[in-house]
Amino acid sequence: MTGEQRMDRQVADYDAPVRGDPITGERYYAKRWADAEWDKVWTRVWHIGGMAADLIEPGDFLTHHIGRESVVMLKQEDGSVRAFYNACLHRGYRLAWTEIGGAPQLVCGYHGWRYNPDGMLAHVQDPEDFAGGSPCGKHRLTEIACEVWGGFVWFNMDKDAGPLRAWLGEKVASHLEQWRMDRMTRVYAVVSDVPCNWKIIRDNFNESYHLPTLHPQISTVINDDHTDCVFHIHARTGHNMMRMKGLQPSARYDTRNKLDIPLAQALEYWGLDPADYRDTAMDARDAIIRRKRAVGAAKGYAHYAAMGDEEIVDYFHFTLWPNITFTMWPDGAQVLRSEPHPTDPERCLFDHWFIAHPIGDSDVVIGPNGPTPFEQVDREHIVFGEKTLGDVADQDLSVAIGQQQGLHSRGFRGGILANQEKRVQFFHEKLNDVCGIHD
Ligand code: FES
Ligand SMILES: [Fe+2]
Incomplete structure (x- = not known):
């Protein structure tokens, strides 16, 4: 196929040119492609994290795994949804383990640290035992872009992500x-x-x-x-x-x-x-x-x-x-x-x-x-x-x-x-x- 060939019934405004690059088999099994896709594609596009209808009360959450990453999306007091990497700030244990759940605070199953729905650290065991005093109120889970559209909760791991609607067009x-x-x-x-x-x-x-x-x-x-x-x-x-x-x-x-x-x-x-x-x-x-x-x-x-x-x-x-x-x-x-x-x-x-x-x-x-x-x-x-x-x-x-x-x-x-x-x-x-x- 060359750029001059047009698709049948193709509307001219929406007929992007192509070059005719060969589509070889290697891209379907080689690790170098999978690694490049992780760096350049999966960490930079919008993903569907789940159904907005599953989030009702503040603290209700969805999780979604993509590659080796996991994201938790939490319903906020004001009805909005925010997304965070699903990893405890203490020693990295995964925080939420079900696809749908909810509680007033997200509780880590390893040493019991607790996070508010806005990602802020709210409780640790033995707070006086940390240099500089209690870490509570000082650390927030790492946040990523999150929007609700079409009944879905979407997230994007790109720090420079633009609005979802601009990505949709x-x-x-x-x-x-x-x-x-x-x-x-x-x-x-x-x-x-x-x-x-x-x-x-x-x-x-x-x-x-x-x-x-x-x-x-x-x-x-x-x-x-x-x-x-x-x-x-x-x-x-x-x-x-x-x-x-x-x-x-x-x-x-x-x-x-x-x-x-x-x-x-x-x-x-x-x-x-x-x-x-x-x-x-x-x-x-x-x-x-x-x-x-x-x-x-x-x-x-x-x-x-x-x-x-x-x-x-x-x-x-x-x-x-x-x-x-x-x-x-x-x-x-x-x-x-x-x-x-x-x-x-x-x-x-x-x-x-x-x-x-x-x-x-x-x-x-x-x-x-x-x-x-x-x-x-x-x-x-x-x-x-x-x-x-x-x-x-x-x-x-x-x-x-x-x-x-x-x-x-x-x-x-x-x-x-x-x-x-x-x-x-x-x-x-x-x-x-x-x-x-x-x-
Ligand atoms: S890893 Fe979460 S409290 Fe220790
Ligand atoms: Fe088909």
């Missing part, structure tokens, strides 16, 4: 805000230890070229034809977006106008007769948009009022630099994140969450695993293969593991990409520049 932030993630509830959250480098999962989410081969089951309700997709690359921030039409069969097949059962069920749900679309399935999407507009609020879909016609029927797939994907459904969002394993470049931690709006007074919502109880859940930790992550995610990860094997081959020469995979190329060129590795 106005175009991406204001578009994502249409879905009101801050009003959604996390109903599914599994993190899986997967035997592949974190970037293999990124690459997968940075292209839709794999859909016909890997996810053929969705081709009757999601139009994966690349000429019908819209792609944006945001050169400054490194984020990107892809829109695929929903409730429309893939235009790539001659059978596209044949109505399949899932689309017939959607028509019926929205009060339309499937018989009218038996041989015109491509037209179902527009008809459902009109029905959603007409009766959505009455059926419990009040959130559609703030959304555009495309947003209430299509899939908007945002990948934020470097490692967070939000796949926006009309009624919810998948959070798909890959983070590096603390020590092994050939493993990563893959988060798959689903956050959703309530639908009327229904006690279930439809998520990536089908009907899902509408109740807030904690994050469950598994090793890949122990249980399903949903059909589509299982399919994606199964090839990720196989790709990790193939990328070790001396026969792999650095990738041959289609135009519609330009987001993959852009991602790696940005990574090369940020890490300062160009060989």
